[in-house]
């Protein structure tokens with residue numbers, strides 16, 4: 001175990017933070033992070049540099065490297081969080097969402113302490129995860145938020161602590177919100193056993209999903225035993241969410257045509273459960289039809305798990321019909337997956353995907369910020385644009401400049 005010198009500066013702290021072996025969860029498909037990665041070049045470039053030179057250390061050691069006020073702030077935040085105080089949880093999530101370089105480092109110190117605490121709690125729990133993480137996706141207007149409100153209320157009524165996190169791809173670019181955030185969760189918002197957190201309104205999707213992963217850990221540390229992650233079926237965000245949860249649920253409204261155009265085949269394959277929403281009044285008949293159609297469609301898809309067959313159910317958040325049954329299905333999924341060990345295996349696999357996505361993001365960022373690459377990039381991009389050279393040749397040249405001077 002390397003020794004940390006108390007006088008070690010900011011760079012040293014970053015090195016140690018970057019040296020932690022554990023990360024929370026994961027991100028989606030390879031290539032997902034290939035979007036506009038370096039929207040905050042300074043911060044990103046910094047973390048790119050400092051993520052090199054890895055070694056290992058114990059989380060507690062890190063506190064020594066903080067200034068007195070920083071130590072006091074983090075200790076207060078950690079204690080409040082572990083005690084389940086919502087204000088501390090909210091502040092901790094704000095900290096992991098920050099772009100401020102020093103605060104980012106503090107966030108990582110806090111996160112490591114919470115991770116260590118959670119790992120210990122899991123050990124005491126016989127190795128079983130402390131919380132059940134459920135992702136909910138579906139087209140805008142499918143009824144996700146209404147569903148979460150009703151299910152959330154039911155669960156807090158049964159003694160659970162429920163947190164709701166959102167991943168909203170529209171918020172990254174426009175600051176707007178496809179999910180409508182809290183608007184449909186008025187009762188749950190007021191519930192003392194629920195914690196609702198809208199999506200951060202800035203950053204890349206990669207950044208947002210990363211902070212969501214970290215927010216999940218913080219929620220679990222604060223004693224929330226059910227974590228619901230809402231996202232909308234736009235772009236890659238639903239794949240990102242599918243890769244950070246124990247169970248992925250797709251919600252579809254009982255309507256055909258345009259509304260369902262956006263549902264990708266790939267995401268149906270990822271669904272552990274499909275819920276046909278709004279199964280009430282005149283919509284019961286089309287909802288039944290959808291249920292039949294999706295049941296047949298799912299049979300044609302490759303099975304993801306040996307202990308669970310994806311199912312299609314109907315529910316109405318307005319009448320409450322089918323809601324307890326949907327939750328019973330979710331619990332039965334969790335029980336089967338835990339009993340077979342698949343849930344634990346899925347989490348382990350997610351950790352790895354998450355690590356590789358971070359590597360991919362940081363390596364690409366490092367590459368893009370490399371002086372030789374930055375110098376040659378506009379010229380080569382222009383040549384590719386005008387067809388003067390092939391994309392393959394341009395890529396080869398850039399990689400050559402990068403490797404010869406790094």
Ligand SMILES: Nc1nc2c(ncn2[C@@H]2O[C@H](COP(=O)(O)OP(=O)(O)O)[C@@H](O)[C@H]2O)c(=O)[nH]1
Nearest residue numbers: 140141142143144145146184278280316317318
């Ligand atoms: N009839 C009916 N309408 C619903 C139900 N759930 C949601 N809605 C309506 O569908 C619209 C979109 O709901 P919302 O929960 O915001 O969808 P989201 O965009 O998927 O989060 C709203 O006008 C809701 O009132 C339901 O169970 N039955």
Ligand SMILES: [Mg+2]
Nearest residue numbers: 144145179180
């Ligand atoms: Mg919504």
